[in-house]
Amino acid sequence: MISYDSVQELADKATKKGKPISALVLADQALQMERSQQDLIEEMNKSLQVMAEAASKGINSGSKSASGLSGGDALKMKQAIHAGQSLGGMVLSETLAKALAIAEVNACMGRIVAAPTAGSCGIIPAVLLTLKEAYDLTEEQVVMSLFTAAGLGMVIAKKASISGAEGGCQAECGSAAAMAAAAAVELMGGTPQMCAHACAIAIKSVLGLVCDPVAGLVEVPCVKRNASGAANALIAAEMALAGIESVIPVDEVIAAMKDIGDAMPKTLKETAEGGLADTPTAKKMAREIFR
Amino acid sequence: MNVFDIIGPIMVGPSSSHTAGAVRIGKIARAVSGGQPAMVTIELYGSFAQTYKGHGTDKAIIAGLLGMAPDDERIKDSLELARDLGMAFKFKKSGNKAVHPNTALIAAVDSQGKKTIVQGSSVGGGRIMVNRINEINVKFNGEYYTLLVPHHDTPGMIAAVTNLLADQGINIAEMNMYRSQRGGEAMMVIETDQAINEELVSLIEAVNSVKKAVLIKPIY
Known part of the structure; x- marks a missing residue:
């Protein structure tokens, strides 16, 4: 049985067995949940299908959320892609478009998969679905990589937090980016150690990021933070696959995230009392929405 | 988790x-x-x-x-x-x-x-x-098959109801009793590992002092 207390331990166990982290997590979860591995794969595949549906639905929708605070940005990104406009290359642009699309579907009360939360639901699917298309990966491979994401996510949830109300946005979009980065590394043939480094690098880049949603709604800045979270995951995976290592070990990075989350004032943890939510524009918008 | x-x-x-x-x-x-x-x-x-x-x-x-x-x-x-x-x-x-x-x-x-x-x-x-x-304060999360059994507070109620569950091999995961006052309105909240069927609900409702039994299926 795996205790999910340490990402390093997960990576070391996988290295020792000569298997990817996903295989370890899948085998362990089947044991712990008293279900067959095939059964778990099928359930995870259902989530992948919902992720893909949300991405394709959101990219063409262009509709606004009930509050009017978000919507239409994924469509703009798609139009830019069609116009051949991309600074960072098509993988990056496509990733951003999908992350925006899924986060907008969420804001419009569409169906998504919390990964790990609804507020950060665009990051993991945007990265993995884009890599799948760009590198002709199979559905099975992507489903397996979700077990790696989930395994690391369990460690983060246990040792720090995946909730914005508890740990700020670093805990929500940061954790999603870290999970996506590790899954991307595994998907692209990286080692378990590289997965651990990617996880650490992604979190380090957003340590201290606060959760300050306008009017308390999962829209501003959340929708765009899904895009930046997905980009963060790609950046971290790219570095890790190049052999770049995190100087601070991954579990210490996760512990630092917890300390920072604990030290973060309550006004910056999903209460909509500080940060962006406390700007004159945000306050005016909130008054109008809840009038 | x-x-x-x-x-x-x-x-x-x-x-x-x-x-x-x-x-x-x-x-x-x-x-x-x-x-x-x-x-x-x-x-x-x-x-x-x-x-x-x-x-x-x-x-x-x-x-x-x-x-x-x-x-x-x-x-x-x-x-x-x-x-x-x-x-x-x-x-x-x-x-x-x-x-x-x-x-x-x-x-x-x-x-x-x-x-x-x-x-x-x-x-x-x-x-x-x-x-x-x-009017009764309770505490349950809907994860299990949950039976709400409002009844009149009299001795032997828990035994009567739980025996019916035991007869069908149903294991209780969690159980709590709440009452407004001694001898007053009371409620059992029973959460079980196995599914409960409507037939069992009727049997429980037939127990003396039980007013009605409500079955809530798992919501997760």
Whole structure:
């Protein structure tokens, strides 16, 4: 049985067995949940299908959320892609478009998969679905990589937090980016150690990021933070696959995230009392929405 | 915690606590009131009261009362659906402090005029805690098959009811007794590992001093 207390331990166990982290997590979860591995794969595949549906639905929708605070940005990104406009290359642009699309579907009360939360639901699917298309990966491979994401996510949830109300946005979009980065590394043939480094690098880049949603709604800045979270995951995976290592070990990075989350004032943890939510524009918008 | 708590649940957005959890509170209220009510009054507390319009908490609770699950794409149209299906509803914002910041109190009236009160809180990640049924404070989360057995507070009630469960090989995961006062109205809340069927519910209802038994199927 795996205790999910340490990402390093997960990576070391996988290295020792000569298997990817996903295989370890899948085998362990089947044991712990008293279900067959095939059964778990099928359930995870259902989530992948919902992720893909949300991405394709959101990219063409262009509709606004009930509050009017978000919507239409994924469509703009798609139009830019069609116009051949991309600074960072098509993988990056496509990733951003999908992350925006899924986060907008969420804001419009569409169906998504919390990964790990609804507020950060665009990051993991945007990265993995884009890599799948760009590198002709199979559905099975992507489903397996979700077990790696989930395994690391369990460690983060246990040792720090995946909730914005508890740990700020670093805990929500940061954790999603870290999970996506590790899954991307595994998907692209990286080692378990590289997965651990990617996880650490992604979190380090957003340590201290606060959760300050306008009017308390999962829209501003959340929708765009899904895009930046997905980009963060790609950046971290790219570095890790190049052999770049995190100087601070991954579990210490996760512990630092917890300390920072604990030290973060309550006004910056999903209460909509500080940060962006406390700007004159945000306050005016909130008054109008809840009038 | 398992992998599907992290990659999952599949749900309709935008917020697991304000939307998915709210659907589940509505769903419990539907089960307790014995189907779709004719008329509901929903009182929202704390963050639910402040942000329900933006989060669609109102639509979510109504969707639950109509029997939808948190991943049902019709949730966003639930208010119109309720009107079509003849369920009247009214929302009130409460200025009072509740047991938890995300709390809703649902008062449902059925077509016979019978009133049922269910209060629940959304405690994070779409999980809920039911904390009041009618006049009795309770505590259960809807994860198990849950039996509510309102009865008159007399000796031997627990034995009589639990024996019926034991006879069918049903294991109790958690059980609590609540009463308003000695010899007054009381309620057993029994959560079980195995499924409970309607036949068993009738057997329990036949026990002396039991007023009615309500079965709530797992909502996760």
